[in-house]
Amino acid sequence: MRSLGESSEAWNSATERRLDAMAKDLQNLLHSNAKSEEACAEKFGSFAVTLSKFADEATNRGTIRTILTTLNFSQIKARQNEIPKAHQNTFEWIFNESLEGNLSKWLHPCSDGVFWITGKPGSGKSTLMKLLSGDQRTLLLAKSWVGPKPLVVASHFFWNAGKPLQKSQEGLLRTLLFQILVQCPEVIPEVCSERYANPLQDIEPWGVEELSRAFSRIQQIQELPCRVLMLVDGLDEYSGDVKELTTFLHAVAKSSEIRVCCASRAWPEFSKAFGSGTWKVQVHQLTKADIRSYIEDHLGQHDAFAKLHSKDESSTKAFMETIAEKAEGVLFWVFLVIKSILRGLDNLDDIGTLRRRLDELPSDLNAFFERMMDSIENVYKQEAHTAFLLLLCAKAPLPVDVLLALDQLDRRNKKGIPGLFDAGLFNEALAPYLNIPNFDAKSLADRTTNEGLQKQDQIVARCRDLIQLSRAVKTSRAYAGPHIGFIHRTVVDFLEERGALKRLESLLPHSPRLLLAAAYTLLLGSLQRIDEENSKVPNDPFEIILRIFYQIQEATTEEVAADGVLFCRLTRTIDKREMVLLRGGLSEREAEQLLSLCANLEAKLISGCEFLD
Structure with a gap:
């Protein structure tokens, strides 16, 4: 439904501008000094055509709005x-x-x-x-x-x-x-x-x-x-x-x-x-001045560097120029280098130590990323590698709340609850929509409110600058709240080129796609409470369900077979009119889209599951 609102908002803004333009045109016509009646009539005729088209649009507003909505995504x-x-x-x-x-x-x-x-x-x-x-x-x-x-x-x-x-x-x-x-x-x-x-x-x-x-x-x-x-x-x-x-x-x-x-x-x-x-x-041939400006602005704001600069201006200037020369026009390399230099300044490195730090940093981005991966502390590697893998599978920034949901799933498993996708999780997820007993939906909402900030800072720090924090645009259908994503496209290239997906997958007890689907399933049951606790723009259940289905669609039959029982239950339950409409939250078009998705995935799930109940 939000896409409809966004289309209407954009069209309303455009309509206001056109009305202003037509008002100015009319004013100019009324004050024009046309040399002949024929010229004057031609101008008024042209304006009448414009006005007629505008009136026709108003009459067919619903059709136009629907066309725009179907183009939007x-x-x-x-x-x-x-x-x-x-x-x-x-x-x-x-x-x-x-x-x-x-x-x-x-x-x-x-x-x-x-x-x-x-x-x-x-x-x-x-x-x-x-x-x-x-x-x-x-x-x-x-x-x-x-x-x-x-x-x-x-x-x-x-x-x-x-x-x-x-x-x-x-x-x-x-x-x-x-x-x-x-x-x-x-x-x-x-x-x-x-x-x-x-x-x-x-x-x-x-x-x-x-x-x-x-x-x-x-x-x-x-x-x-x-x-x-x-x-x-x-x-x-x-x-x-x-x-x-x-x-x-x-x-x-x-x-x-x-x-x-x-x-x-x-x-x-x-x-x-x-x-x-x-x-x-x-671009790389034209950004040297930009790079110098970036270096000076970021280092100049640090008190420790300002003190070094006041003591030995020529050395600090030469140091900044060395960074600019070594960059060879690659701004993202400078961004990574400055982060490292700032950490050194926090440690009160002198100019000689800063030079050695710079000399140790590779000028090649892939070598730089390899160094960053190797620098992740052993105690954090499992969590960092999981985050990289989930981001590669999601093909989009992930809500921090998904990571909290994964933590909750991990705790469930440690308590001895059998299976990644058990009936308890299933009931938690669908309780708000099906009026069945809700076992623990409040737990994730409470943790989202109380631990979200801590979690986002932890994951960014533990991934050594390879990911960054962002916030979803409030007007989109995307899940509201902080997200994590790769810091640059070159990081994705690096991980994919070195076969990181398969190597990291071997470190996880379950398929990353099924982990994501399970986390989103748990999140689905907590949406209402999360929105109430945080006073956010209401999150979209339809968007969450689409994300669940996307992960099922991308999973292999073997992956589904390992832990796919819940997905069979979930799709069969969603394939009901009352669930599809989510108590009035979806349009008929969205309902039909969801039903179609259910039908397409059911065969895959049935073939992947060893049994259905």
Whole structure:
């Protein structure tokens, strides 16, 4: 239901802007000095057409809102929100008009083609794209191209470690279409003509072919009511055919109404597609001043470094310059190094000790990560490795409450309760929805309130800076509250390339996917109490159930066979109308989606379980 609210909120904001624009247009018409009655009539006629379209939208508000809602999805901004903001006064060069291949010239009315941002892993490409998507200077640079029309900045950030919609063509098209159409709803009757003419079609999911057709219609509109700046980040994280993706971006960029800026690593296929063009920047070649600024700001704020600087300014300056030179344009490497240096300053290291500390740090990111993994204390390794493995399996940041739920499961097992998925856990999870006795739902809610802060600090400290703490966006369907996630995409690459998933799996007593599903199942039964205790935005049971089902779907038949009895019970129980509707919490569309998921998974569960009761 929240996706419906988000779509309505975005549309309402766009409607207010359009009403303001129409009011200004009308005022200008009333005060215009048209030289002839014919010219005056033409202007009023054009305004009447605009007003008529607006009235038609109001009449069909429900249909338009439904179309927008079906395009929206819970992770539509998740990756973008996870990317850190640019450090103060960094990446300013992108707005510099003297820069070769600069953004300002590319946004000139006479320019065309794709603007390609590339660079080394960890150089800050995604951070730069996030800056461009939200900085007012982007709008100012585009002013000469945009003219009197509004500018729609439509952005998509691919995420290979995320859910399917975060790395696929379907996710790209749905994200871009939603952002464009919510700002320019007057084109929906033309772009989504079949769904607009037949509202019953809205119950059908969007397919890639239909999405592609809708986007093509946007490209074919001769006079769009807006100009569109498309920002597509992480092309190297796309899961489909790269050639098709680059061809699509080039085709879109041919429209005079749309500009395309994309970012990726310098893979051969992207260099071939965009490297010969005029409009490109290599981020790692332009960030030396940014790196110096970051180093000076973070070290300069530490009292111990300030004292060292006052005693020997030349040595501290040389030390900071050594860091900047050794970075070779990789901002993320600097981020990790500064964390280590700050720990040394906390220990009152002198400048000589700081130099030795820096010399010991590898300049290669993978070697750096290996060192960080090795530095995890033995007593913490099981917990840290479990966190890494669960994050790799979840393909999304995990609520800290899930880790608390896993702790509770561990205590249950130590008390001798047989099986990971027993009847007690099952009853706890479903009691709030099925009116059956609730054995211990309050326990997790109490622990979430009392131990959440302690747990999040523990897990971040024990994982040696490889993960970070974040908070879910309150307007999304995501679980509210603090989350943990990998600190950078390069960490995911490192763990996957070294076969960490299989190696770490061997250290766990159960499949990590089943552990996750069990933790989410326990969390499901505590949602209401957690919300009441913490006064949070109400959490979404539907979202939690989808996460449970996702883990079941990803698990192998052998994994389900080991501990799958509860899943059989859970899906059979959810496959009831009263459970699906969750006491009015779900729309009919969501109910149908959940029923379909149940049907698809039941065969897998039955084949995996040795018996059903």
